[in-house]
Amino acid sequence: xxxxxxxxxxxxxxxxxxxxxxxAVLIAGALALSGCAGGSGDSSDGGDVTLTFWxxxxxxxxxxxxxxTAAAFEEANPGVTVEIQSIxxxxxDGKLQTALxxxxxxxxxxxxxxxxxxxxxxxxxxxxxxxxxxxASKQALGGVLSAFEIDGKNYGMPTSxxxxxxxxxxxxxxxxxxxxxxxxxxxxxxxDTALKESGVAPxxxxxxxxWPAAHWYYNFALRACTKDVMDAxxxxxxxxxxxxxxxxxxxQSFLETEPxxxxxxxxxxxxxxxxxxxxxxxHQAAMELMGAxxxxxxxxxxxxxxxxxxxxxxxxxxxxxxxxxxxxxxGGVDGYxxxxxxxxECVDFLNFMVEKANQEAYAEAFVTLPASQEAQGVVTDPxxxxxxxxxxxxxxxxxxLDTLYGQNIGNALNVAVVDMFAGKGDAQxxxxxxxxxxxxx
Numbered sequence: 354x355x356x357x358x359x360x361x362x363x364x365x366x367x368x369x370x371x372x373x374x375x376x377a378v379l380i381a382g383a384l385a386l387s388g389c390a391g392g393s394g395d396s397s398d399g400g401d402v403t404l405t406f407w408x409x410x411x412x413x414x415x416x417x418x419x420x421x422t423a424a425a426f427e428e429a430n431p432g433v434t435v436e437i438q439s440i441x442x443x444x445x446d447g448k449l450q451t452a453l454x455x456x457x458x459x460x461x462x463x464x465x466x467x468x469x470x471x472x473x474x475x476x477x478x479x480x481x482x483x484x485x486x487x488x489a490s491k492q493a494l495g496g497v498l499s500a501f502e503i504d505g506k507n508y509g510m511p512t513s514x515x516x517x518x519x520x521x522x523x524x525x526x527x528x529x530x531x532x533x534x535x536x537x538x539x540x541x542x543x544x545d546t547a548l549k550e551s552g553v554a555p556x557x558x559x560x561x562x563x564w565p566a567a568h569w570y571y572n573f574a575l576r577a578c579t580k581d582v583m584d585a586x587x588x589x590x591x592x593x594x595x596x597x598x599x600x601x602x603x604x605q606s607f608l609e610t611e612p613x614x615x616x617x618x619x620x621x622x623x624x625x626x627x628x629x630x631x632x633x634x635x636h637q638a639a640m641e642l643m644g645a646x647x648x649x650x651x652x653x654x655x656x657x658x659x660x661x662x663x664x665x666x667x668x669x670x671x672x673x674x675x676x677x678x679x680x681x682x683x684g685g686v687d688g689y690x691x692x693x694x695x696x697x698e699c700v701d702f703l704n705f706m707v708e709k710a711n712q713e714a715y716a717e718a719f720v721t722l723p724a725s726q727e728a729q730g731v732v733t734d735p736x737x738x739x740x741x742x743x744x745x746x747x748x749x750x751x752x753x754l755d756t757l758y759g760q761n762i763g764n765a766l767n768v769a770v771v772d773m774f775a776g777k778g779d780a781q782x783x784x785x786x787x788x789x790x791x792x793x794x
Contacts (some may be wrong), residue, residue, distance in 0.1 A: 401432040402696045406461040407740045408689075409442040410719070413653045418718035426705050432508040432696050442623065443562045446760060453478045453692075460695035461702060464688045465510035466500045467752045468590065468759030474503050480691035483507045485700035490707050493725040500686035509690040510703040512715060515644040516684035517568065520651070520736055525553055525639040534667035538607065538751035541670045545612045548639050557629035557638035558774075559622030564755060564776050565629060566617075567767040568642055569607070570783065571683050571754045574600035576672035580681070580749055590758045591791040592784045596676060601780025603672055605773060614638050618775055623650050630654055634661060642669065644684065645740050649720030660720060666736040668743045682747045685756060686724065716768035746769065758787070765790035 386606035394403055406423065423435035436635060438459070440448055445463060452458040453473060464470055464479075474478045483506045489499065492618035501509030521534070526544070529551040541719060545555035560566040578596035586592065614632055621628045622643075630647060632638035634654035641647065651668075652660040671679055689706070705711065712728035715721075715788045720734055722741065732738065744750065755763025769786035772778030 356712065366525045367648070368421070385462075396776040401434070402698050403434045403436055404461060404696065404699055405459040405700060406435050407440055407445070407463065408437070409440055409463060411439045411441055411489045413658070414718040415649065415653060418714060420713075425711075426702055429629060429705070430701065435702070443621075450760060454578050458692040460692050460699045461689055462692065464508070465753075465756045466686055466688075466691040467756035468587075469756050470493065470501060470690070471503055472506060472759045474508055478693055479508050480695055480699070481506050481508060481691050481698055482510065482691065482703065485697070485704075486510070487704045490704050491772075491774070493707055493709065493712070493727045495726055497686060498611070499725045500597050500689055501690070509688045510707055511686045511688035511714070512645070512706065513687045513724055514744075515646060515687055516682045516722075516740050516747075516750060517572075517642065517644040518666050518668045518682070519556075519640050519642050520633065520664060521590050521640040521645050522633060522636055522661065523665045525551070525636060525663075529553075534665070535585055535670050536667075538603070538670045540693045542607070542610050542612070545610060554632065554638040556612045556640045556642070557614045557620070557632040558617045558641070559620045559629035560613075560617045560692050560771055560774050561619050562622045563755075563764075563767040563771050565622045565643070567755060567770040568683070568753070570600060570604050570766075570770045570773075571751075572642065572669040573603045573607075573672060574677075574754070575669070575675045575683050575747075575751055576600075577603065577675040580678065582676075583751055587757055588788075589791065590762050591794060594788045597784050598780050599675065601773065601783045603675075604770075605780055608774065609748070618771075626654055628654070633664075645737060646687075646719060647720045648736050649718075652720055660734065664734075664736045667737040669681045678748045680743070680747050682750045683750050683753065684742060684744075688724070722789055748790055759794070760790075762787060762790040762792055 375785060410419060419437060423660055427433055427435060449462055458478065486507060495510045497514060498507060500511055501507055525548065529545055529547040531544050535544050548555040551590050558565050574597060577600040578594060582594045582596055623630050625631055626635055629641050630650045631654040633641050634651045648660060649666055652658065655661055668682065689703055693702065707725055709725060709727045712723040712725035713731045716728055716731050717724040722732060723729060724735060732741065755767055758766065767784045769778055769783040772782065
């Protein structure tokens with residue numbers, strides 16, 4: 354098992370005690386599935402080169418950030434052109450897998466670690482970056498680099514750390530008479546009732562996109578299952594312990610309290626004022642379970658496109674009867690990889706994007722947590738400061754389960770959870786769907 358440390362520097366919020374399971378720890382089993390992959394990366398010697406770059410920020414400051422970063426890289430590297438394609442987040446995985454399988458993938462593309470990365474390493478579709486990562490990048494990123502390490506080699510460069518929890522509008526809590534954030538699932542249900550009585554939807558969820566609904570199951574599993582069980586599942590990619598069934602039963606009980614916005618099955622996660630993030634941004638819903646990118650998404654959907662002034666955060670509540678260690682968190686590390694046949698300048702671009710100034714600009718543009726230790730001083734958003742505090746105290750952090758298990762098993766899991774949300778499935782059906790998908794992999 355490998356620790357991912359985010360060290361405190363100059364008074365910043367990480368103190369180096371973090372054990373990031375999943376991206377760096379729980380994928381240990383999944384990593385055993387990886388084979389060798391590599392490419393020369395030397396195709397650009399002696400001439401101009403074009404890098405194709407896919408990212409998932411389609412509007413606002415995030416889109417502008419990547420345009421500015423690409424332009425700065427071009428200026429610093431005469432003869433290099435970066436062609437950008439921004440793709441809606443929910444479409445990214447499918448389009449990328451199609452491009453990889455076709456043998457004509459973008460040179461630079463998103464990486465999320467876990468089984469998804471292990472699978473493309475095994476397929477020989479991603480470049481080994483190990484020897485190309487500069488000492489400056491290694492120093493800035495520290496142990497976060499190991500989130501994309503497979504069999505001792507590195508296949509991605511992290512841009513952000515993304516623990517999850519529940520973001521909420523503080524003034525809506527105050528209006529409903531809720532004085533402290535819920536610490537247990539019973540307290541959350543009590544808060545939901547108070548919020549309904551005050552005239553707002555308690556919790557927004559974009560179940561149309563599947564993964565936001567599935568994150569509720571992930572977090573109930575985090576509370577129900579021990580770390581050892583989750584380690585074992587990272588290896589087997591199957592649900593063999595009774596805790597997976599308990600997680601579904603706990604979620605089913607929570608669903609029966611009707612905590613979510615009206616029409617949640619057709620609500621998208623992040624697109625427009627009617628999305629789950631938009632409902633929070635416009636004070637039509639009080640809460641949303643989401644990763645640390647959420648403040649930036651919510652800011653883009655407020656009427657003035659500015660950060661929500663009263664946005665706060667609390668960790669996923671504890672659930673009685675479970676075996677998960679209190680304070681454990683669900684989360685991930687986002688970053689970028691190079692296609693196996695990309696020019697060597699791809700690695701130069703990855704090193705460039707994690708330089709201090711670029712990581713500071715990234716954190717400010719996306720209102721999120723940068724991967725670089727050197728850039729964490731720019732984090733001033735109150736909700737993100739709460740995330741950092743909880744992250745600092747967490748005994749371990751488990752990567753999103755659909756990322757951990759790879760695309761096929763992850764999709765089966767997410768669909769099964771949405772079926773439960775729709776009243777068409779139960780806890781056993783979730784376990785059965787994962788195990789059936791694992792048997793085919």
